[in-house]
Amino acid sequence: MNQSKDIDESYRQREVFADIIQFRRSNRAFDQNIEVPDDVIHQALEHAMLSPNSSNMQLWEFQWIASKDMLDAFIPLCLDQQAAKTAKHLVVFVTRQDLWKQRAEWNVQQIESAIQGEANTFQKAGLNYYRKLMPIMYMRDPFGLMGIFRKALSFFMGLKGPFFRAGGAAQQRITVHKSCALAAQTFMLSIASAGFHTCPMEGFDEKRVKKILGLPRRAEINMIIAVGKGTEKGIWGPRFRVPYDEVMRKR
Ligand SMILES: Cc1cc2nc3c(=O)[nH]c(=O)nc-3n(C[C@H](O)[C@H](O)[C@H](O)COP(=O)(O)O)c2cc1C
Numbered sequence: 305m306n307q308s309k310d311i312d313e314s315y316r317q318r319e320v321f322a323d324i325i326q327f328r329r330s331n332r333a334f335d336q337n338i339e340v341p342d343d344v345i346h347q348a349l350e351h352a353m354l355s356p357n358s359s360n361m362q363l364w365e366f367q368w369i370a371s372k373d374m375l376d377a378f379i380p381l382c383l384d385q386q387a388a389k390t391a392k393h394l395v396v397f398v399t400r401q402d403l404w405k406q407r408a409e410w411n412v413q414q415i416e417s418a419i420q421g422e423a424n425t426f427q428k429a430g431l432n433y434y435r436k437l438m439p440i441m442y443m444r445d446p447f448g449l450m451g452i453f454r455k456a457l458s459f460f461m462g463l464k465g466p467f468f469r470a471g472g473a474a475q476q477r478i479t480v481h482k483s484c485a486l487a488a489q490t491f492m493l494s495i496a497s498a499g500f501h502t503c504p505m506e507g508f509d510e511k512r513v514k515k516i517l518g519l520p521r522r523a524e525i526n527m528i529i530a531v532g533k534g535t536e537k538g539i540w541g542p543r544f545r546v547p548y549d550e551v552m553r554k555r
Pocket residue numbers: 328329330331332385387503504505506507508527543
């Protein structure tokens with residue numbers, strides 16, 4: 305009896321999720337007469353924070369652009385895109401690789417505060433991970449020596465068997481952008497679940513966006529997401545994708 309109830313519930317959840325996936329389209333013209341309540345954005349940002357992210361380092365920041373003045377200022381920075389012109393809110397997804405020390409220390413504190421008496425195996429491993437491995441992964445120096453060290457270490461350790469192929473600055477940037485993009489996707493799905501629409505944008509002037517937000521040099525913009533109530537005009541055409549069999553390889 306209970307089992308069939310569970311099956312019904314999981315079927316219902318799959319249907320709801322499939323509807324949200326279908327509902328989310330990139331919409332480029334938002335209805336000017338419909339506001340998106342702040343709590344919808346707020347909840348979507350909280351959902352975004354729960355996204356999977358590398359080593360739980362959370363090297364991201366979400367800049368919520370809500371005031372009329374700031375929204376207007378962002379229109380030219382988003383290259384006059386219609387989605388930015390009509391957006392009721394914009395959220396700038398920012399990578400904050402520069403915060404790695406603080407976030408590693410924050411993780412250490414979380415583990416330490418959970419220790420009662422003596423640390424268990426997982427807690428010891430966790431402390432080691434954030435105190436020793438994270439500095440190796442994220443540390444940078446002006447000459448790129450840490451990158452060379454990481455690559456050399458991966459190469460020699462890799463001769464013995466499978467080993468994580470750590471790299472230089474480019475790989476560090478990829479790592480933080482992966483996690484940030486996952487947060488952006490969670491945000492968009494959450495907005496869709498509330499019946500509103502989004503448009504992710506990479507068409508913007510990164511240098512000027514960083515300047516207006518007062519971001520440090522090593523922060524980077526992952527994408528800017530426009531939010532509003534979409535219109536039919538905002539959908540540029542039917543949704544098409546390359547065939548499933550072309551991108552899926554089952555082995
Ligand atoms: C990283 C990224 C950057 C994008 N940049 C823009 C953009 O600058 N302007 C725009 O109109 N759409 C942009 N898009 C939206 C894509 O064009 C859109 O997702 C794609 O055509 C598929 O359509 P769909 O989102 O409706 O399924 C971007 C999407 C992603 C993921």
